[in-house]
Amino acid sequence: xxxxxxxxxxxxxxxxxxxxxxxxxxxxxxxxxxxxxxxxxxxxxxxxxxxxxxxxxxxxxxxxxxxxxxxxxxxxxxxxxxxxxxxxxxxxxxxxxxxxxxxxxxxxxxxxxxxxxxxxxxxxxxxxxxxxxxxxxxxxxxxxxxxxxxxxxxxxxxxxxxxxxxxxxxxxxxxxxxxxxxxxxxxxxxxxxxxxxxxxxxxxxxxxxxxxxxxxxxxxxxxxxxxxxxxxxxxxxxxxxxxxxxxxxxxxxx
Numbered sequence: 001x002x003x004x005x006x007x008x009x010x011x012x013x014x015x016x017x018x019x020x021x022x023x024x025x026x027x028x029x030x031x032x033x034x035x036x037x038x039x040x041x042x043x044x045x046x047x048x049x050x051x052x053x054x055x056x057x058x059x060x061x062x063x064x065x066x067x068x069x070x071x072x073x074x075x076x077x078x079x080x081x082x083x084x085x086x087x088x089x090x091x092x093x094x095x096x097x098x099x100x101x102x103x104x105x106x107x108x109x110x111x112x113x114x115x116x117x118x119x120x121x122x123x124x125x126x127x128x129x130x131x132x133x134x135x136x137x138x139x140x141x142x143x144x145x146x147x148x149x150x151x152x153x154x155x156x157x158x159x160x161x162x163x164x165x166x167x168x169x170x171x172x173x174x175x176x177x178x179x180x181x182x183x184x185x186x187x188x189x190x191x192x193x194x195x196x197x198x199x200x201x202x203x204x205x206x207x208x209x210x211x212x213x214x215x216x217x218x219x220x221x222x223x224x225x226x227x228x229x230x231x232x233x234x235x236x237x238x239x240x241x242x243x244x245x246x247x248x249x250x251x252x253x254x
Contacts, residue, residue, distance in 0.1 A: 049195045054134065055092045057202035061209055062088055070117060074109035075101030076141050084117055106135055107142035107149035110160070110181075114149075119156035128212065130187070132205055133162040134198075137174025146177065153185055154228070155250050161187040161208070163201045167194070186246040215245075226253030 062069050064086050071082040071094040082094035110131060118129045131153070139146070153160055162178040178189040188208065190201035215233070223229065230248040235241045 050134070050198060051095050051098070053195075053198040053202050054095050056199060057132070057206055058091050058095070059088055060203070060206045062086055062091065064088075070113065071095055071098075072109050072113050073098055073101075074105040074135075074141075076103040077105050078109040078112045080112075080117075103141040104135070104139050105141040105143075106133070106137070106139040107144050107146055110149040111142075111144045111152045114152040114156040114158050118158050119152075128209075129156060129158045130209060131158055131160045132202075133160065133178065133181075134165060135162065135174070135178070136165045137162070137172070137177040139177075146181075150181060150184055151228075151250075153181070154246070154248070157249075158185060159187045159246070160185045161205045162189040163198060163205075164189065164191045166191070169193070184247050186244055188244065223251050224254040225251055227251060 058069055061067060066086070068084040068086050069082075069091055070080065070084045071091060073079045073081050081097065082091050085091065110133075113131060118131075142149075144152075160181045162182050164175055164178055166172050166175060175189070175191065181187075182189045188205075190204060192198050192201050219229070228248055228250050231246065233243050233245050235243060
């Protein structure tokens with residue numbers, strides 16, 4: 001995470017072998033509270049299977065007194081259904097209240113969650129932030145653009161994960177959007193072919209959230225220009241390892 005007080009820059013990252021075995025790392029593991037923003041589209045089918053998969057995810061990642069989650073629906077506009085809380089029963093009720101709608105304001109939902117909620121927790125280095133999108137990736141109602149939503153997520157140090165609701169076998173434009181948003185923030189997109197596979201996708205994301213590391217560094221020279229700076233992180237001498245992390249950060253502006 002970015003920490004302006006110490007003038008350090010960093011990122012959440014996930015380190016995995018290609019065979020999916022978790023590896024150790026010579027960095028410290030983040031021990032601070034994780035905030036997960038779960039966003040569900042009001043245009044989804046709203047089936048019991050979808051809702052129960054999301055509820056199972058909430059129950060697995062939200063620890064009372066340590067973690068908080070929120071539910072944001074995005075129909076013709078982004079709507080806060082449940083604020084950041086650690087009460088899993090209220091979160092469950094919020095998820096079960098979601099109903100299909102007629103539009104998709106996906107980018108507005110990301111922008112709102114990052115700017116008005118997830119970016120508010122200070123100091124930033126004490127909190128991990130994640131958004132889980134359950135969507136087909138299409139947007140036809142937002143007031144902000146895809147890149148504006150991504151920029152806000154990057155400024156808020158948010159990692160985006162996505163579960164596609166597309167049922168076609170081929171890659172759609174929406175799938176490409178989900179891959180783009182997740183890759184740029186250090187997350188991952190999942191593409192279950194049927195509703196029954198949703199629970200496994202949520203479980204994969206929960207596992208990712210439990211096995212992240214924080215890497216901190218100080219760039220020399222430290223540019224305090226408020227601009228976006230790219231970062232390329234590799235494991236020296238280990239081509240068999242895959243590093244998934246943010247592609248960059250926004251520097252402080254002094």
